[in-house]
Amino acid sequence: MPFAPSFRRAAAATAAAAAIALTLAACSAPSTETATSDDSALQTVTEGKLTIATGEPNYEPWFVDDDPSNGEGFEGAVAVAVAEELGYAADDIVWVRTTFDGAIAPGPKDWDINLQQFSITDERKNAVDFSSPYYTTTQAVVAVGDSSAASATTIDELKEATVGVASGTTSYTVAKAQLGEANLSVFNSVDDVVLALKGGQIDAMITDLPGAFYVVGAQLDDGVVTGQFPDADGGDDFGIVLPKDSALTADVTAAVDALREAGTLDELQQTWLSDAVDVPVLK
Structure with missing residues (x-):
């Protein structure tokens, strides 16, 4: 028995609505691959770099x-x-x-x-x-090349040298703890310590490792970084x-x-x- 016109119109409307819904879903939902890529991408100055x-x-x-x-x-x-x-x-x-x-x-x-x-x-x-x-940063020892401190490999050997350090610094705290105060010469600033090392007033100086590389590379002609202390407490x-x-x-x-x-x-x-x-x- 043929369908009534009203039934045919209702069926057609339902099919059309379903088709539209599928189309909208296809347009609005990204593929799994695209969604994963977007979610995992970092926000950098240049995409992909x-x-x-x-x-x-x-x-x-x-x-x-x-x-x-x-x-x-x-x-x-x-x-x-x-x-x-x-x-x-x-x-x-x-x-x-x-x-x-x-x-x-x-x-x-x-x-x-x-x-x-x-x-x-x-x-x-x-x-x-x-x-x-x-x-x-750790604390390091800088000495001039002809100094006995330049060959020191232990803390005990360093205790036999005259060592300069800037007051009120982490370097001073570490030097005092590791070497004691008997052989320490305390100066107002790191620049004063460097001048004392250049002038032969001290055998070695203690400063943080980055500063030690700078002193040797830019301030001393024959300076060497002889060693570093094992304790990094208080370092930057x-x-x-x-x-x-x-x-x-x-x-x-x-x-x-x-x-x-x-x-x-x-x-x-x-x-x-x-x-x-x-x-x-x-x-």
Whole structure:
């Protein structure tokens, strides 16, 4: 028996509504592949790339040959390791240069992360974000090449030298704890300690390891970093700088934490801040 006209019209209307619903669903719902890709993509300056900034020029042992892209030097290697944790291969890194002060000044940035031995401070956190620390500075010994202190490999040997240190610093606290006060010469500033070392008033000086590299590279003609103390308590924490309220801060911190927990940061520190520059830990 043929259907009544009213029934045919109702059936047609139902079919049309179903077709429209399917069409709208197809248009509005992304494919599984697209949704996964969008959800996992990090918000970077350049899509698919991680832009990493650092200073110019760069010095060893933080970077080698002033070429960040080679992945050598402590911070160069840390940067590549962090990028890999975030899912970026070395070819996906874009390197740019900035000044130190400009990097931690308020305002927009044209990079995603920045490594230049930035100490994490509350004041700087007002203008930029920091990752968790990737390095805590140790205290190191600087001596002139012809000094007996230049060949010291143990704390006991160093106790036989006259050692200069700046008052009111972490260096002084560590020097006093490790060496006692008998052979310490205390000065008002690090610059005064350097002058005393140049003038032969002291055999060696103690300052943080980054400062020690600077003293040897820029202030002394025949200076050597002879060793570093094993205790990093009280040292400055270095963190990766990000633009204020960056969408990447949590991801970068998680990457640094993962590298620390895996022992990778310790391995890189041993490779680039001890073995490569021959700065052993004093025993």
